[in-house]
Amino acid sequence: MSELMDELVLDGNAAAGALAEIYGDDMTTVLAECASCGQVDPIGGLVAFVHAPGIVLRCTACATVVIRIVQTPKRTLVDVQGKRIPAPPTTT
Amino acid sequence: MPEKFVTRGFVGRREPAGTQTKRIPPGQHLVKDFPVLSAGPTPRTDLAKWTFRIEGLVKEPVSWGWNEFQKLPAQDFVKDISCVTKWTKLDTRWRGVSVDILLEQVELDRRAAFVTAFSDGGYTTNIPLPELVNGQAFVAYGYDGKPLAPEHGGPARLVVPHLYFWKSAKWVRGLRLMDRDVAGFWESLGYNNHGDPWKEERYTGD
Numbered sequence: 001m002s003e004l005m006d007e008l009v010l011d012g013n014a015a016a017g018a019l020a021e022i023y024g025d026d027m028t029t030v031l032a033e034c035a036s037c038g039q040v041d042p043i044g045g046l047v048a049f050v051h052a053p054g055i056v057l058r059c060t061a062c063a064t065v066v067i068r069i070v071q072t073p074k075r076t077l078v079d080v081q082g083k084r085i086p087a088p089p090t091t092t
Numbered sequence: 093m094p095e096k097f098v099t100r101g102f103v104g105r106r107e108p109a110g111t112q113t114k115r116i117p118p119g120q121h122l123v124k125d126f127p128v129l130s131a132g133p134t135p136r137t138d139l140a141k142w143t144f145r146i147e148g149l150v151k152e153p154v155s156w157g158w159n160e161f162q163k164l165p166a167q168d169f170v171k172d173i174s175c176v177t178k179w180t181k182l183d184t185r186w187r188g189v190s191v192d193i194l195l196e197q198v199e200l201d202r203r204a205a206f207v208t209a210f211s212d213g214g215y216t217t218n219i220p221l222p223e224l225v226n227g228q229a230f231v232a233y234g235y236d237g238k239p240l241a242p243e244h245g246g247p248a249r250l251v252v253p254h255l256y257f258w259k260s261a262k263w264v265r266g267l268r269l270m271d272r273d274v275a276g277f278w279e280s281l282g283y284n285n286h287g288d289p290w291k292e293e294r295y296t297g298d
Contacts, residue, residue: 051129051130075282
């Protein structure tokens with residue numbers, strides 16, 4: 001996955017604040033399983049793309065989307081595609 | 093006694109102050125650089141394997157390889173672009189093929205009303221068909237006189253300059269014609285389905 005190693009990439013800890021806002025708890029140590037390849041990583045270890053209209057957390061092995069987060073001026077939206085991750089509380 | 097007739101002084105045709113400002117949609121600021129935004133890793137597609145495909149509600153799908161695509165009639169485009177993250181860049185210079193030219197190569201089903209642009213890496217974005225035709229959109233492979241760089245969507249990028257730039261799908265590989273509107277990658281998570289910068293159509297329901 002050398003193409004992942006460009007300057008736009010961070011790790012899932014970059015989404016720690018946004019996820020804590022949604023879940024009301026620190027999510028970085030929660031394990032996430034890629035729905036595509038089965039790779040398991042803590043959320044904080046996922047590959048994070050933050051220079052985008054939202055935050056996209058991807059599998060470290062195959063780059064499949066695991067979690068997407070969009071923060072609008074009025075709300076925060078999350079989409080969980082990976083397995084094992086608790087369903088987000090209903091956002092307003 | 094008649095009023096003295098005085099002609100206005102001729103001051104040349106300098107661009108009046110504020111002309112650029114009038115080209116910047118509400119809530120946007122001007123940039124001189126070209127910010128790179130990306131929702132995923134930059135694909136490095138082998139041009140020998142690259143294709144551009146038009147599929148869905150067409151009589152026969154069509155697909156071009158890279159060399160075939162280069163032989164299609166190309167044009168230069170100079171366009172202002174606006175990203176939903178609030179930057180606007182004026183007079184960006186592209187080279188590519190109008191979507192009108194591409195659609196001439198297929199026979200559209202009468203039900204075709206919406207388009208999903210799809211890209212390497214799985215990105216999608218949805219645009220009503222009428223907003224891609226009549227010179228409004230093109231598939232670009234050149235930028236500023238050079239091949240379009242991978243970080244800006246090369247080898248080829250859909251460019252729909254009158255909508256926020258997330259609609260201008262990087263690494264585009266084709267257009268799917270449909271009879272219904274299917275929300276794309278960002279449109280399915282809070283971003284506006286249409287995305288007109290002049291109406292500040294940034295989000296859904298905000």
